Amino acid sequence: MAGKTMRAVQYGGYGGGFAALKHVEVPIPSPKKDEVLLKLEAASINPVDWKIQKGDIRPLFPAKFPFIPVSDVAGEVTDVGSAVKDFKAGDKVVSMLSMKNGGGLAEYAVASSNLTVHRPPEVSAADGSGLPIAASTALQALKSGGAKFDGTAKPLNVLITAASGGVGSYAVQLAKLIDLHVTATCGARNIELVKSLGADEVLDYKSSDGAKLKSPSGKKYDAVVHCTVGIDWSTFEPNLSDNGKVIDITPSPSSFLNSAIKKLTFAKKKIVPLIVAPNKEELEFLVGLVKEGKLKTVVDSKYPLSKAEEAWAKSIDGHATGKIIVEI
Numbered sequence: 004m005a006g007k008t009m010r011a012v013q014y015g016g017y018g019g020g021f022a023a024l025k026h027v028e029v030p031i032p033s034p035k036k037d038e039v040l041l042k043l044e045a046a047s048i049n050p051v052d053w054k055i056q057k058g059d060i061r062p063l064f065p066a067k068f069p070f071i072p073v074s075d076v077a078g079e080v081t082d083v084g085s086a087v088k089d090f091k092a093g094d095k096v097v098s099m100l101s102m103k104n105g106g107g108l109a110e111y112a113v114a115s116s117n118l119t120v121h122r123p124p125e126v127s128a129a130d131g132s133g134l135p136i137a138a139s140t141a142l143q144a145l146k147s148g149g150a151k152f153d154g155t156a157k158p159l160n161v162l163i164t165a166a167s168g169g170v171g172s173y174a175v176q177l178a179k180l181i182d183l184h185v186t187a188t189c190g191a192r193n194i195e196l197v198k199s200l201g202a203d204e205v206l207d208y209k210s211s212d213g214a215k216l217k218s219p220s221g222k223k224y225d226a227v228v229h230c231t232v233g234i235d236w237s238t239f240e241p242n243l244s245d246n247g248k249v250i251d252i253t254p255s256p257s258s259f260l261n262s263a264i265k266k267l268t269f270a271k272k273k274i275v276p277l278i279v280a281p282n283k284e285e286l287e288f289l290v291g292l293v294k295e296g297k298l299k300t301v302v303d304s305k306y307p308l309s310k311a312e313e314a315w316a317k318s319i320d321g322h323a324t325g326k327i328i329v330e331i
Contacts, residue, residue: 004031004040004082004111011109012311013069017058021316024108026309027069031111033082038113039090040082041098043331044128046107047075048318049136049169050253055102063278064102073107073329074100076114077122077131087116095122097290099135099281108311110331120287125294133169133300133326138289140279141174141228144250145183147275148226152288156181160244162216162224165231166202167193167324170252172301174228175200180297186218193324196301216242226250236261240272249274301325 009031014023034040052072055064080094090096098114106112122131146152149159161178165171166187178185179201187202190209197205204220206213208231216238218224223244229251239249251258254276265273292298303323306314307330314327 004033007031009110010308011071012308013071013108014056015069017056017061017066019056020053020319021312023056024312024315029071029109032106032113034084034087034113036084036086037116038084039080039087039096039098039116039119041076041078041096041112041114042081043076043078043107043110043112045077045132045331046073046329047132047137047169048073048314048327048329049075050318050321051102051136053315053319055105066103066105070105071107071109072105074102074105075132075135075137076100076107076112077128078112078331081111084116090116090119095124095128096120097122097126097131097134097286099286108308108329110308117283118281118286120283120290122290123294126290129302129305129328129330130293130300131290132328133302134289134293135281135286136279137169137326138173138177138298139282139285140170140252140277141177142285142289143279144170144228144252144277145174145177145226147250147277148228148248150178150181150183150226152177152181156183158182158184159225160184160186160218160222162218162227162242163187163202164208164216164227164229164234165189166197166200166205167301168230169323169326171228171230172197172200172325173298174230175202176298180292184222186222186224188213188216190322196324200301214238218242223247228252236274239274243272246271248272250277251275252277252279254278303327305330
């Protein structure tokens, strides 16, 4: 591929939202020894992608400009580095690109072989590209709340907020896979969808019980997978069981402070800030569930690469039902 170019979408600095995205022709990258070169078929946008653009998480992911965003992709291997043994040209895969380097809104991207997994024919590129950040976050949040996926699961009552979003829609399905009792919140228009994913109780977040996070059956929550923002600890606290945990997937400085105070005071009810940790075994597990029909990617909308800025704007708007996919 040396000397050849590809279409890509990039931005040149912090800020600017969808209007700052530019369509460019750039050289096709070359894989390092432990990397694979992918011809991309689909990419999914996560809120973290535009938060990187805004500069919200600059200490964690300082971008080098110009920057091609998006890390969750599916495609076909076209070349492999000298140290790669598990993949060959022609393999269909799902991959999580480095958030620091990005690369997903392009025709080709390089991915670490350590965060790339085989994609069976039963898993479409669009469905596979939705998994790396969102489904991994859902799985790790449930595990942080005490859920076990190794056959030793104990009954738990779980609350999932913003259950119709990318992480929430996966979390509902994963929780029901191991027979947890799921109470979920979402907007009124998505109640039937969230029920269809398996939730036992669904609350309109704008209703009085929804605003109070109160279970219709009076259950106390052993774990909360908290997928939205702007809910105070005082709202969670009366709804938690004696050792209940709130797993905050978009932790703010106040979440980390609250968590530290609870540890110092040996409080039984806790808030747990979660930053997703990329994990190849978990990604293989999730792809396997999709293959077996036990997990599905709820797709909000699909856009061609030529309209990537529309997909970007939709994600920033914050009301997507499931995943926003860019087809390359």
